[in-house]
Amino acid sequence: MGNLSRLLKESWTLVEEHQDKVAGYFYARMFLSNPELRSLFPVHMDVQRARLLGAIVTAVQTLDDPERFDEYLRALGRDHRKFHVGPEHYQGVGEALLEALRTFAGEYWGVEYEQAWSDAYAVISKKMMAGAEADTNPPFWHAEVVSHERRSRDIAVLSLRPLQHPLAYRAGQYVSVEAPRYRPRLWRTYSIANAPRKDGTLDFHVRALGAGWVSSALVRRVQPGDLLRLAAPMGTMTLDRKSNRDVVCVAGGTGLAPIKALVEELARYNRSRWVHVFYGAKDREDLYDLADLEKLAARHPWLSVVPACSEDASFPGERGNINEIVARYGPWIDHDFFVSGSPTMVKATLRTLAELQVPPLRIRYDALGEP
Ligand SMILES: NC(=O)C1=CN([C@@H]2O[C@H](COP(=O)(O)OP(=O)(O)OC[C@H]3O[C@@H](n4cnc5c(N)ncnc54)[C@H](O)[C@@H]3O)[C@@H](O)[C@H]2O)C=CC1
Secondary structure, X not given: OOHHHHHHHHHHHHHHXXXXXXXXXXXXXXXXXXXXXXXXXXXXXXXXXXXXXHHHHHHHHOOOOHHHHHHHHHHHHHHHHHHOOOHHHHHHHHHHHHHHHHHHHHHHOOHHHHHHHHHHHHHHHHHHHHHHXXXXXXXXXXXXXXXXXXXXXXXXXXXXXXXXXXXOOOOOOEEEEEOOOOXXXXXXXXXXXXXXXXXXXXXXXXXXXXXXXXXXXXXHOOOOOOEEEEOOOEOOOOOOOOOOOOEEEEEEHHHHHHHHHHHHHHHHHOOOOOEEEEEEEOOHHHOOOHHHHHHHHHHOOOEEEEEEEOOOOOOOOEEOOHHHHHHHHOOOOOOEEEEEOOHHHHHHHHHHHHHOOOOHHHEEEOOOOOO
16 A cells, blocks of 8 residues: 555544534535535535545545546546536635544644645546546536336336437446436436437436435426436446456346446347346335346346345245345356445445455446445
């Protein structure tokens, strides 16, 4: 580990416990120096708070992996154009960040840490600005809801058509979505659930859960004809066309969305790679897209689908958490992996794959929901 990376990790432990407070302080400071930004960010900042801290933590943790760091930050810069964040704002943001860290780190904060964060922020902001500047797309797209289908009590599949400009993306990527009519200025990320289509339409799989305000509006209130807004595509969970290894996809719940897009993409050109999809849900009602997946498997002999339920004792198929099911079907030493689901599901699956000795470089996942 490099010295900078060590200093960042070390100093982060001083504030880690107070993440919420650091974020609150940071935003208050930033809006004080850039009041014009306040009206563009959500009234309730919780989601954005988590996102900022997630971004910092990811940047800090991936400093040893320059390529991932680079694309992640460029995408973050493009994504922030939706808040009209421009090059003139970055200095004030950096000052607010350092002040927030200094305030909450306590007596162990020192010159070395201050310098490390300042250097890291210089790299971060340069990459974010470069990403934003190179982006010739609009800061966000208006998209019309063309269909809305309830698939279970709290899951819906929506189809959207971007107006005016096409939205170019790669299968497996995700975008921030806003429902201005119902939840103005609140953006949440969702994966695009289909490979790019000629008519430009995009599918989303959404589950309304607890306090998920945007998700509950998307499931329970949004109707065909409504206008939503979408920001720049992000994420690195995409196919490597040069790989000829067989593929294993592990999906938990609506984490199926990007996996479905990848399978559709493979269906356009794949002839030689076996593709195994493990699809986990709590009960059979939650296997909301199984019928579609089975249709795809019937059409493509290289595709197999294994559904599993973790809380449905009479399900006539595999039962258990999806990572355990994957382990039962191995060995998987020579496969490419795609993993998508809740953060705890992703973690559990990564642990299982490590036990199965799958090389980490063959595993793709996006920490969606965290950053
Ligand atoms: N909607 C979207 O576009 C996307 C959603 N996601 C994320 O996927 C998640 C989906 O949530 P739900 O549908 O509520 O799924 P869920 O909580 O009902 O879980 C579905 C399955 O995932 C597995 N699982 C869950 N927790 C686990 C754990 N701790 N260890 C091992 N396996 C576990 C189990 O097999 C379970 O049956 C959300 O966190 C969402 O943020 C991820 C990518 C895209």
